[in-house]
Amino acid sequence: MLKFLAVAAVAASTTLAVQAFAGEEEKSLNVYNWSDYIASDTISRFTAETGIKVNYDVYDSNEMVEAKLMAGNSGYDVVFPSALPFLANQVKAGIYRPLDKAKLGNIANLEEGVTASLNKADAEILKFSVPYMVAATGAAYNKAKIEALAPGAPTDSWSLIFDPEWSGKLKDCGISLLDDPTEVFAAALVWLGKDPNSESPDDLKAASAVIERARPNIRYFHSSTYINDLANGDLCVAHGYGGDLIQARDRAAEAKNGVDLQVYLPKEGANVVIDVMAIPADAPHPENAHAFIDFMMRADVVGPITEAVGYANAVKGADAYVSEDRRTDTVIFPSEETKKNFFALPPKSPGYTRLMTREWTRLKTNR
Numbered sequence: 001m002l003k004f005l006a007v008a009a010v011a012a013s014t015t016l017a018v019q020a021f022a023g024e025e026e027k028s029l030n031v032y033n034w035s036d037y038i039a040s041d042t043i044s045r046f047t048a049e050t051g052i053k054v055n056y057d058v059y060d061s062n063e064m065v066e067a068k069l070m071a072g073n074s075g076y077d078v079v080f081p082s083a084l085p086f087l088a089n090q091v092k093a094g095i096y097r098p099l100d101k102a103k104l105g106n107i108a109n110l111e112e113g114v115t116a117s118l119n120k121a122d123a124e125i126l127k128f129s130v131p132y133m134v135a136a137t138g139a140a141y142n143k144a145k146i147e148a149l150a151p152g153a154p155t156d157s158w159s160l161i162f163d164p165e166w167s168g169k170l171k172d173c174g175i176s177l178l179d180d181p182t183e184v185f186a187a188a189l190v191w192l193g194k195d196p197n198s199e200s201p202d203d204l205k206a207a208s209a210v211i212e213r214a215r216p217n218i219r220y221f222h223s224s225t226y227i228n229d230l231a232n233g234d235l236c237v238a239h240g241y242g243g244d245l246i247q248a249r250d251r252a253a254e255a256k257n258g259v260d261l262q263v264y265l266p267k268e269g270a271n272v273v274i275d276v277m278a279i280p281a282d283a284p285h286p287e288n289a290h291a292f293i294d295f296m297m298r299a300d301v302v303g304p305i306t307e308a309v310g311y312a313n314a315v316k317g318a319d320a321y322v323s324e325d326r327r328t329d330t331v332i333f334p335s336e337e338t339k340k341n342f343f344a345l346p347p348k349s350p351g352y353t354r355l356m357t358r359e360w361t362r363l364k365t366n367r
């Protein structure tokens with residue numbers, strides 16, 4: 001009897017220990033986010049409030065997150081993919097953990113317009129993620145250099161990049177394109193007046209021909225170095241994510257180096273993405289991940305991020321933490337007129353995506 005009690009007591013205490021272990025994660029969190037996408041004190045504030053230490057890594061393309069999560073055991077607890085086409089596609093592969101909404105009280109802070117548009121695009125999106133930022137893709141140019149080298153250039157159009165008449169004149173001062181097939185093909189298609197969501201192989205060929213003609217005038221394909229290169233006057237034109245282009249403009253202004261950068265959303269149309277926060281299925285710290293995502297949905301947290309990075313967030317009341325300059329910036333908060341030409345890029349068929357990826361590799365390697 002005594003022996004039995006002792007065994008039972010050991011079993012009970014083991015169960016308790018296991019429960020305590022499962023309930024109390026180590027105070028650690030691994031975040032994988034886009035570069036230049038938080039304020040300088042976001043992470044230290046989270047750690048000060050929760051005691052959770054954050055390992056913070058950055059990427060500059062959706063493909064990088066996708067590759068890590070598809071390979072498994074990434075070790076990441078929170079990632080920030082674009083909802084369309086990426087997360088919507090990726091959920092089918094089971095790589096995300098459904099969110100526990102009971103742990104996300106700040107969901108109530110989200111703008112209904114943003115959540116409604118995600119829900120309309122695909123009802124699965126909000127099971128696995130919540131919106132972080134709304135980002136339009138556009139371009140920026142160095143005003144003085146354009147006036148000197150290409151007077152009269154159409155500085156409201158993708159033509160600066162895709163029309164060799166203009167890109168040829170700007171070649172030597174440098175043009176960069178995002179290293180992002182989804183973005184570049186869509187921009188080439190809208191410049192041609194075609195549907196950016198076309199899955200016609202002929203349209204793909206036409207877009208590819210546009211990029212091929214511009215290719216000799218493109219200095220590089222990259223999705224983050226253009227920020228500093230633009231700011232230092234080392235690039236004339238860059239295709240880029242709206243807030244990143246704004247950060248380039250800010251850096252030039254702070255450096256007082258005489259570089260005047262103009263950011264624009266091309267009149268033919270711009271891709272608008274909603275980047276979301278999600279937890280990988282095999283995340284080692286899901287509790288902490290929920291705490292972090294909830295923290296990021298607070299107006300006093302995400303407002304200062306919008307101020308720092310130049311992207312619009314999805315949280316009500318966050319405007320109170322955003323300066324007048326930012327609130328009136330038409331790249332961050334575009335007019336209804338500009339929005340008319342915005343488009344989104346839902347997932348394309350696997351067959352078309354393969355074709356596009358093949359074309360992309362060919363274009364970049366010049367084969």
Ligand code: N2P
Pocket residue numbers: 034035036037082135241244273275
């Ligand atoms: C942050 C870029 C995020 C916008 N540097 C691309 N989705």
